[in-house]
Amino acid sequence: MTHDSAVTSLDRFHEWFRERADATDYRAEEAPLDQLEGWHTDPRTGNLVHRTGRFYTIEGLTTTVWDEDGDERGWAQPIIVQPEIGVLGILVKRFDGVPHLLMQAKMEPGNINTLQLSPTVQATRSNYTRVHQGNAVPYLEYFTDPRRGRPLADALQSEQGSWFLGKRNRNVIVETTDDVAVRDGFRWLSLADVHALLRMDNVVNMDTRSVLAAYPQPPAAERREEDSFRGALARSAAAPPGGTGLLSRLTAVKAARTLTRRLVPMNEVPGWRRVTDRIVHDDGRYFSILGVQVEAGDREVPRWSQPLLAPATRGVIAMVTRQVGGVLHLLLRARTEAGTFDVAELGPTVQCAPDNHRVSSVRPPFLDYVLAAPQDRVRFDAVHSEEGGRFYHAENRYLVIEADDDFPPGTPGGYLWVTLGDLNELVRHSHYLNVEARCLLTCLNALR
Amino acid sequence: MTHDSAVTSLDRFHEWFRERADATDYRAEEAPLDQLEGWHTDPRTGNLVHRTGRFYTIEGLTTTVWDEDGDERGWAQPIIVQPEIGVLGILVKRFDGVPHLLMQAKMEPGNINTLQLSPTVQATRSNYTRVHQGNAVPYLEYFTDPRRGRPLADALQSEQGSWFLGKRNRNVIVETTDDVAVRDGFRWLSLADVHALLRMDNVVNMDTRSVLAAYPQPPAAERREEDSFRGALARSAAAPPGGTGLLSRLTAVKAARTLTRRLVPMNEVPGWRRVTDRIVHDDGRYFSILGVQVEAGDREVPRWSQPLLAPATRGVIAMVTRQVGGVLHLLLRARTEAGTFDVAELGPTVQCAPDNHRVSSVRPPFLDYVLAAPQDRVRFDAVHSEEGGRFYHAENRYLVIEADDDFPPGTPGGYLWVTLGDLNELVRHSHYLNVEARCLLTCLNALR
Numbered sequence: 001m002t003h004d005s006a007v008t009s010l011d012r013f014h015e016w017f018r019e020r021a022d023a024t025d026y027r028a029e030e031a032p033l034d035q036l037e038g039w040h041t042d043p044r045t046g047n048l049v050h051r052t053g054r055f056y057t058i059e060g061l062t063t064t065v066w067d068e069d070g071d072e073r074g075w076a077q078p079i080i081v082q083p084e085i086g087v088l089g090i091l092v093k094r095f096d097g098v099p100h101l102l103m104q105a106k107m108e109p110g111n112i113n114t115l116q117l118s119p120t121v122q123a124t125r126s127n128y129t130r131v132h133q134g135n136a137v138p139y140l141e142y143f144t145d146p147r148r149g150r151p152l153a154d155a156l157q158s159e160q161g162s163w164f165l166g167k168r169n170r171n172v173i174v175e176t177t178d179d180v181a182v183r184d185g186f187r188w189l190s191l192a193d194v195h196a197l198l199r200m201d202n203v204v205n206m207d208t209r210s211v212l213a214a215y216p217q218p219p220a221a222e223r224r225e226e227d228s229f230r231g232a233l234a235r236s237a238a239a240p241p242g243g244t245g246l247l248s249r250l251t252a253v254k255a256a257r258t259l260t261r262r263l264v265p266m267n268e269v270p271g272w273r274r275v276t277d278r279i280v281h282d283d284g285r286y287f288s289i290l291g292v293q294v295e296a297g298d299r300e301v302p303r304w305s306q307p308l309l310a311p312a313t314r315g316v317i318a319m320v321t322r323q324v325g326g327v328l329h330l331l332l333r334a335r336t337e338a339g340t341f342d343v344a345e346l347g348p349t350v351q352c353a354p355d356n357h358r359v360s361s362v363r364p365p366f367l368d369y370v371l372a373a374p375q376d377r378v379r380f381d382a383v384h385s386e387e388g389g390r391f392y393h394a395e396n397r398y399l400v401i402e403a404d405d406d407f408p409p410g411t412p413g414g415y416l417w418v419t420l421g422d423l424n425e426l427v428r429h430s431h432y433l434n435v436e437a438r439c440l441l442t443c444l445n446a447l448r
Numbered sequence: 449m450t451h452d453s454a455v456t457s458l459d460r461f462h463e464w465f466r467e468r469a470d471a472t473d474y475r476a477e478e479a480p481l482d483q484l485e486g487w488h489t490d491p492r493t494g495n496l497v498h499r500t501g502r503f504y505t506i507e508g509l510t511t512t513v514w515d516e517d518g519d520e521r522g523w524a525q526p527i528i529v530q531p532e533i534g535v536l537g538i539l540v541k542r543f544d545g546v547p548h549l550l551m552q553a554k555m556e557p558g559n560i561n562t563l564q565l566s567p568t569v570q571a572t573r574s575n576y577t578r579v580h581q582g583n584a585v586p587y588l589e590y591f592t593d594p595r596r597g598r599p600l601a602d603a604l605q606s607e608q609g610s611w612f613l614g615k616r617n618r619n620v621i622v623e624t625t626d627d628v629a630v631r632d633g634f635r636w637l638s639l640a641d642v643h644a645l646l647r648m649d650n651v652v653n654m655d656t657r658s659v660l661a662a663y664p665q666p667p668a669a670e671r672r673e674e675d676s677f678r679g680a681l682a683r684s685a686a687a688p689p690g691g692t693g694l695l696s697r698l699t700a701v702k703a704a705r706t707l708t709r710r711l712v713p714m715n716e717v718p719g720w721r722r723v724t725d726r727i728v729h730d731d732g733r734y735f736s737i738l739g740v741q742v743e744a745g746d747r748e749v750p751r752w753s754q755p756l757l758a759p760a761t762r763g764v765i766a767m768v769t770r771q772v773g774g775v776l777h778l779l780l781r782a783r784t785e786a787g788t789f790d791v792a793e794l795g796p797t798v799q800c801a802p803d804n805h806r807v808s809s810v811r812p813p814f815l816d817y818v819l820a821a822p823q824d825r826v827r828f829d830a831v832h833s834e835e836g837g838r839f840y841h842a843e844n845r846y847l848v849i850e851a852d853d854d855f856p857p858g859t860p861g862g863y864l865w866v867t868l869g870d871l872n873e874l875v876r877h878s879h880y881l882n883v884e885a886r887c888l889l890t891c892l893n894a895l896r
């Protein structure tokens with residue numbers, strides 16, 4: 001344990017991170033679902049449950065969406081059910097006036113590379129209420145005791161709607177002036193250095209990206225005049241968002257869409273089947289549910305088993321941006337997924353696994369546009385992982401593409417052009433931006 | 449039908465409102481639940497359902513709340529289940545620069561006085577998608593077509609959490625510059641006149657009060673210095689809200705509370721029973737479910753039957769205010785009710801039916817304080833009705849009490865002092881303020 005003069009530069013960070021990886025005695029190995037200690041398959045439903053009835057379950061879900069155009073989509077799938085709200089907390093402190101984040105080199109069983117850079121606290125409710133009898137969660141008190149610091153952001157935010165049913169975590173950033181003892185596995189990194197690390201593949205984990213989306217941003221340099229803004233957007237044939245106009249567009253979509261869903265027994269989900277060691281889709285598409293056995297020296301619990309959701313292929317999460325009247329706009333899509341907490345949230349322009357659409361004649365809108373963008377239009381391009389505590393080797397390519405004049409002029413229904421300033425304001429509140437949009441917003445803010 | 453030069457002054461309003469009442473051929477009579485046309489009691493569950501499966505149902509609900517102190521409360525009750533999102537819309541137009549609202553004299557079967565002043569549009573989804581084959585909803589296009597006006601406010605907002613399961617309506621205010629044809633039963637009233645009418649009992653209906661809470665307010669005259677604010681609040685031994693601090697306090701409560709609930713058959717709800725004509729509580733407390741038969745000349749449907757929820761007694765909805773450092777603060781309570789959409793919302797200081805607490809030794813906090821307030825501390829005092837489309841003769845006494853130095857210095861857990869400015873900002877978004885707090889906020893803003 002060191003004291004908090006131990007601020008780590010980017011050079012020293014890489015050295016430290018390698019050392020941590022080398023020193024970590026950690027193994028995660030795939031194991032058949034019926035051999036996971038503590039977990040069993042309910043013989044009546046086929047659901048995967050923990051013997052305590054806690055943590056999470058894998059169940060079946062049928063979903064029907066009637067969208068604002070009257071179109072109906074329905075499907076069934078396995079889904080992770082975890083109603084508990086966990087804490088994802090980043091502790092901030094200024095050294096010589098420069099904000100630094102207390103980051104953690106944390107292993108997760110689903111990580112493709114074992115260690116990733118995680119928030120100061122990343123704890124499920126089961127963790128921090130000690131359901132699994134592990135060690136106490138370090139630094140938790142900064143996020144549960146309001147007297148310990150000044151909150152910079154704090155909201156419940158959703159996670160992957162395609163994989164989780166209504167899952168939320170508390171995303172919280174607290175600034176302290178305390179002299180903080182820095183434990184093994186933790187380092188103070190400057191916000192600028194964390195931003196720089198976002199350019200590298202699979203270093204900054206999903207929880208960090210999600211929480212940092214709400215880090216207070218300086219106001220956008222140019223504030224639009226309402227009229228010139230509308231005029232410019234009208235010329236680009238796009239939707240008129242901005243302030244209450246944006247809230248109104250989103251509210252109208254939520255009021256006009258209907259999302260109904262019902263938990264069903266896993267063994268009644270058509271198109272999916274349980275094989276000896278996994279739950280898989282008949283065509284091998286989307287994802288499977290597999291098991292892992294983990295041995296980890298310095299986790300709260302040194303040995304455990306759990307199921308994880310393994311996506312079939314790498315996805316694409318892309319935002320198209322455009323300067324309109326001197327103001328940066330982003331093309332968002334109001335997305336309704338199986339597990340969306342409240343009907344619809346704003347997602348990126350593109351959010352899909354392209355391989356799932358191989359056999360379909362319908363390609364997701366703008367997917368081919370962003371994949372074919374010339375290099376000088378690519379403002380951001382890195383591969384990042386989704387939460388290794390629930391997802392196995394779940395990688396997405398994160399792209400920010402600056403549109404040029406050849407961008408298709410019309411905007412399909414459900415898409416909205418939103419200013420960066422408006423997004424940074426909305427993300428302070430729950431359930432406006434989905435986790436994919438929040439992660440991309442962090443990448444975008446890092447470019448500034 | 450008249451044209452929109454037909455702005456109505458307050459004197460003329462009363463005359464017109466009386467004329468409407470006299471001219472209205474309308475009768476609502478109580479009827480036994482088993483004789484409501486179109487409705488039946490499911491023999492298996494005891495639930496009340498419409499033959500189409502739409503509109504709403506009366507079902508049973510069991511609720512358990514673990515609060516942030518670890519206390520557990522559990523109960524069972526009947527509840528109204530209506531997942532559809534309706535539209536409550538107020539159309540605004542400036543005449544000589546003065547904002548006017550297009551208000552409607554609308555009858556509802558549960559209204560104690562037949563007619564109340566309602567929003568321009570007050571339509572369930574069944575109404576406006578024409579499920580019951582009625583007439584089209586006038587002025588609906590202003591709230592469904594974004595090109596018809598400029599939105600001033602637009603969010604999904606919750607309704608009574610003790611009576612509805614997760615019910616939300618779209619609360620929307622749109623300003624137009626169109627020449628609007630004013631139909632019979634509608635009048636342009638100035639915002640100031642509607643505010644004046646709030647002083648009268650049972651004139652401005654719940655939907656109007658709820659929607660107007662989000663009418664854009666001028667910024668608070670004094671903006672606090674963060675330090676003097678904190679200092680003043682610390683002296684009053686209250687919680688430090690304000691901006692992100694307030695969001696953080698609320699988020700922490702939501703993350704620390706657990707609300708679990710389960711729909712159960714109505715005939716399995718302990719403490720409640722079906723008698724020949726109603727559903728009642730064994731002690732006659734809380735509320736009953738009764739039926740009404742309605743004949744109405746100019747509604748979308750001229751004759752219908754429906755169940756309504758009838759509270760046992762009149763309630764008290766009160767806000768305690770206090771000047772702190774020259775800034776008006778309100779004492780709110782983070783409330784979790786059976787039907788709360790998202791764990792907890794900010795409610796008034798007091799929200800209860802005092803008669804329900806007669807037999808209990810525990811009185812709701814601050815109830816006796818607000819009821820005993822001397823006249824010179826009472827800033828607002830009027831009786832208002834809750835929605836007559838679902839609730840039968842549901843009256844509440846709305847009070848705003850300005851605290852003096854004898855106000856108890858400590859603030860119990862779950863209570864927060866919030867500035868009026870912060871509340872007016874939060875109410876632009878969904879699920880921060882419950883409907884009782886929104887209605888009181890409208891009364892408070894009307895005082896300025």
